[in-house]
Amino acid sequence: MTAAPVSVPRMKLGSQGLEVSAQGLGCMGMSAFYGPPKPEPDMIALVHHAIASGVTFFDTSDFYGPHTNELLLGKALQGGVREKVQLATKFGISSDGKREVHGDPAYVRAACEGSLKRLGVDCIDLYYQHRIDTRVPIEVTIGELKKLVGEGKIKYIGLSEASGSTIRRAHAVHPITAVQLEWSIWSRDVEEDIIPACRELGIGIVAYSPLGRGFLSSGAKLIDSLSEQDSRKIFPRFQPENIEKNAQIFERVNAVATRKGCTPSQLALAWVHHQGSDVCPIPGTTKIENFNQNVGSLSVKLTPDEMAELESCAAAGDVQGDRYPRMANTWKDSETPPLSSWKSE
Template sequence: MKHIKLGGLDVSRIGLGAMGMSAAYTGAGADDAESLRTVRRALDLGVTLLDTAETYGPFTNEELLGRAVKGRRDEVVLATKFGRISHLHGGARRLDSSPATIRIAVEGSLRRLGTDHIDLYYQHRVDPDTPIEETVAALAELVAEGKIRHIGLSAAGPATIRRAHAVHPIAALQSEYSLWTRDPEAEVLPLTQELGIGFVPFSPLGHGFLTGAIRSTAQLDDNDWRKNNPRFTGENFRHNLRIADEVQAVAAESGATPAQVALAWLLAKADTIAPIPGTKRVSRVEENSAADGIELTAEQTGKLDTLTRALGSTHEEADMRLIGR
């Protein structure tokens, strides 16, 4: 597995997103034994970047990762997130990046992950009630104390990124970026390159859509969040199937799978990008990790760059308002 730098943090250029093992997606929490095997297989394949958050579950995903890396902690870069649970308001699901909540959150994450430090600690979403300077200053104190090693932001807008980076170096920005979500290309990706910040695309496979495996929402459990996602509903879904078919066509040309093509396209965009495809299956982590060796031709990249544009927002309206602040 090739490696890149997220700021000053060395990581495998393909990571593993663990959220779906415990929350949000069809089958979440149904087979922890397979999830544990998946994490350990990822480590065997050279994946070092593991991504979770206290809100996944909540809390159960961090506990799962803690079990998975026990005895192998030195092999991994553990990334987790705070800020979508307010520990000052009884654990309410609300934005809270106040210094007091951060102090409580980090101790909980350290305990659940079974470690004495977090390698990359992200603000999950920008808190409009706490100036970003106060949040980053509190995180800088945790760096000085050795409880976290690097600071990250998630889904933040350009102005917030600049203000945060002025207080303390930001190692990584995590935002949705894929063949069907190109928003970061206009401002955010160039800004991270200007400031020396790594970029971690979440949902690099379009929440599974780009794999071509989802042809009907009947395949999804009723509690799967995609059931209400604008891109997975009604006419938008039927239109967006064209995108999956176009990726499949390039995959057939290249002798790869659609997932591998989608990841290879991202990896070719910059040498500071480390996508974190999520899965809870060993077979999928093997497939995704193999994208590290895929090289697309200029013609194939051109086809992917000009795919049919997706219809529908990437999230429901309430969640969209939290992105790009």
Template sequence: MNDMPTRKLGSLEVGAQGLGCMGMSHAYGVHDDDAESVATIHRALDLGATLIDTANVYGDGANERLVGRAIADRRDEAVLATKFGITSPGGGMRVRGDAAYVRECCEESLRRLGVDHIDLYYQHRVDPEVPVEETFGALSELVSEGKVRNLGISEAGADSIRRAHAVHPIAALQSEWSLWTRDVESEVVPTCRELGIGIVPFSPLGRGLLTGAVTSTDELAPDDVRRGFPRFEEGNIDRNLAIVDALRTLADSRDVTAGQLALAWVQHRGVDVVPIPGTKRRTYLEQNVAVAELVLTDDEIRAIEAVTPPDAVAGERYPAEYTRATGR
């Protein structure tokens, strides 16, 4: 077992880094090695990366079933997080947050995961047609019933966070945060810190682009969703990879990879930050977990930010149909 440092998300104590499981069943190309995915989840638990993150929409339930199988014999070691609220994974993004749907999704997730409670249950996106008070009222009932232990919210704006938190305390906000997705820093992060809400950055490696592992959109599988993301489009990807090259030069001086340095920057955003880099391979998991104890000096952080200015990033983070469903 590993003595990874721990951090707090509300009352939850978790490893300083978690594991995002989406790519094992959804979005990023081929998903044909469940045995390696299960082994990766087991290895995460071995290394102290106890926050295991999934969602009902990943693989239309397949990812929850996979995670459920992986943790079946190690339930007490895992802090299990899942989400509800996105109803159309394949064609754009539509969201739903009415009370009846909240309960329906929870019951379905419990069955797929094979558990009697969810440690951290997120509203995946805020429904603009349903008051967030209704959604979190229903979630609060699930907490009272013992089916959910802690509540979270994802990709929400500061106002929605405040309104939801007033109905029931929120343990964690999950939003994209990386060297080139920093818009949460203006209002969302300060709001979370004011209210005592932990922060769980997803895609801290820029959907793999900050690692330098992807050098051309042509390398991606035909059904990889990143093919439709602006930062991976022809013209944009070359400009973005130039940023990665500059980051790699700094990384070489520390004998780490560009991805590790990018992840370390996120890890250093605060003791209330628990990034969940996603991978389906033990090799990459171990590279990521090593970052949890990588210490950066203030000078190094300034140097990293100097070569990765947010205004140098080419392309929006989401295509338009996704952006419309984002609350920030």
């Protein structure tokens, strides 16, 4: 097993004391959504290789599987490994097939207890609300998470796909340590409102899908390799009417990468790393070779001119298709009712 090519620095995530590796590992694809589940022994070996390489920040959710990704990580972190890692998981999307979003106190507590059991841990380092329940004031959801912090069941609170105003309301109840959001060369809608809100409040930024769900690694040929079970087949940007225009974005990025002597995925990740010391990308992979390549992005240095050139490769008008299919929840529909409207049961 080869070592990762560069050492992985540490970073402070948020203002409450959480320290993580400057790049994390998104674990979803090991168990769900990107084709059939991968062989468990191989995925455990990948997790152990990541830890040995200095990547210690692992991202999962009770929704991945559902539940199977947490169980996988729980097995991988047995035997004294737990103390070396920072474990992040999420709650909020029901696993009953309806994919409803829940943020009421009883659901929050039950979800946390379930994740603790599956992960085999006493405390979750970073616990995110995966999606925002627009029926429940965000203050109510965060209030229950605050209780879980007080009970020692979680250390830090995070939000995912939340608007700037939702983040501000949540942070007023209990400090939010991190906001997870989609951010990459071709997904930049968070820059206008959400990133400034996080920085104003001292909240860490965790960038998921920094490689455009694999598209910024391999371009249009990615589509040909997807299994019938791969959820990316229904994503707007991968549809036939959009793929040809989007392929031009990849070709432009690839040309810059060739000139820089790195891979397009390393270049795309380097762009995210260069956004600031408060940003931690969490690219996912199921292959050690790809993991090593992703870690190699930490040694790619970009000048302001190169950053600007990369951004011009995927100007807003060039990207065809939304980030998600229309029925999906994102920060754009994450507003919750005022606290005064809530009547506790």
